[in-house]
Amino acid sequence: MIRGGRFPAPLPTGLPYVPGWDVAGTVDAVGPSVGELTVGDDVIGFSPWLRTTVGTHAEYVVLDAAWLTAAPVGVPATQAATLPTNGLAAAQALDLLALPEGSSVLVTGAAGQVGGFTLALARVAGLQATGMAGAGDREFVESQGAAFVPRSDDPIAAAAGGFDAVVDLAVLGSSLMALVRDGGGYVAASPPLRPEPARGVATFAMEVLPDGIRLGELVKLVESGDIPLRVAGVYPFADAAAAHHRLAQGGVRGGVVIVP
Numbered sequence: 001m002i003r004g005g006r007f008p009a010p011l012p013t014g015l016p017y018v019p020g021w022d023v024a025g026t027v028d029a030v031g032p033s034v035g036e037l038t039v040g041d042d043v044i045g046f047s048p049w050l051r052t053t054v055g056t057h058a059e060y061v062v063l064d065a066a067w068l069t070a071a072p073v074g075v076p077a078t079q080a081a082t083l084p085t086n087g088l089a090a091a092q093a094l095d096l097l098a099l100p101e102g103s104s105v106l107v108t109g110a111a112g113q114v115g116g117f118t119l120a121l122a123r124v125a126g127l128q129a130t131g132m133a134g135a136g137d138r139e140f141v142e143s144q145g146a147a148f149v150p151r152s153d154d155p156i157a158a159a160a161g162g163f164d165a166v167v168d169l170a171v172l173g174s175s176l177m178a179l180v181r182d183g184g185g186y187v188a189a190s191p192p193l194r195p196e197p198a199r200g201v202a203t204f205a206m207e208v209l210p211d212g213i214r215l216g217e218l219v220k221l222v223e224s225g226d227i228p229l230r231v232a233g234v235y236p237f238a239d240a241a242a243a244h245h246r247l248a249q250g251g252v253r254g255g256v257v258i259v260p
Contacts (some may be wrong), residue, residue: 002050003153003244005056018055021046021208022255023063024071024081042071044219046210047082059242067210072222079229080222081185082113082255087227088116089208092126096204097165097185101126106179108155109170110146110190111137111253113230118167119144120227132159134171140253144228168193177201192200230254 002019028042037043043195045068049055051078071080093114099105105122109115110131122129123145131141134151141148152158155172156179166176166184175193180186184201191205221227237241243256 018058019049020056020058021049021085022081023047023056023061023084024077024204025061028060030065035066037068041075043068044071044080045069046208046215047211048208056204057237057258063085064210066212069212069216069219072219075222076228078257078259079231082229082231083222083227084215084220085167085206085208086113086255087117088211088215089114089206091120091214091218092208092211093167093204093206094121094127096187097167099125099127099165099185101130103164104130104162105165105167106130106132106147106149106159106176107167108132108172108176108179109168109171110141111249112169113252113255115167115169116144116230117142117227118169118219119146120221122220125207125224130159130163134251137253143227177203210232232256234259236260 015074024044024223027043028039029037029039035079045063047054047056054061106129107118107129110119111133119129119131129146130149131146132151138148146203149159156175159179162181163179164181167187168176169189171189171193176242177186177195180201186201186203187220188194188205194205195203198205218227222229230253232252233246234257237258237260240258243258247256
């Protein structure tokens with residue numbers, strides 16, 4: 001999306017330029033003020049590369065220690081690498097909503113990477129989640145403890161009913177505000193898609209921020225089996241273009257990972 005100009009991003013005009021948010025790897029060196037990480041530690045992390053231009057699609061990357069956390073024990077790096085960006089996106093979306101236990105939330109695009117993590121975290125938080133996804137995704141959505149609603153040309157009629165909040169990952173648009181009860185919450189997938197608040201409904205735009213502490217909490221949920229990690233494909237760096245093509249086809253049910 002960024003490469004195609006469909007996402008607001010201050011891209012540089014010159015090359016080389018390294019993209020990439022997610023990273024899983026081994027600490028090779030630490031600065032003198034770093035005390036919590038040591039050489040040889042297996043870590044995962046999130047790089048806010050749109051702001052820093054420090055991308056992770058590389059053999060080596062230098063990041064703030066606060067953006068990293070210990071990798072989940074016993075999980076291959078190719079799986080662990082799918083957690084940081086999408087897991088933090090889901091966690092921070094639900095943090096924005098601050099829903100009390102028992103609240104209802106509709107998640108569109110529920111079978112995608114962020115959607116799957118959102119359903120899992122909603123279940124852990126004791127929320128009543130409903131996932132909207134393609135007909136073939138019913139089993140996955142229900143495996144996360146969520147009710148299933150099939151994707152439809154008329155999402156308002158398909159969802160049928162009111163929710164305390166909506167997390168719109170499928171970019172169905174502000175019409176979904178009609179499904180949110182007065183005083184509820186709405187999270188849009190990106191800043192330009194955030195609708196104006198109405199009827200006491202607070203609206204937010206998803207913005208993923210680096211947070212090693214929050215990521216560490218997600219790692220514990222992975223280790224306990226509460227969050228599933230899904231990999232759609234693993235590609236060597238030389239085939240990065242093929243990885244991009246796979247994403248562009250849509251319908252990806254898991255992370256697309258590239259490795260040196």
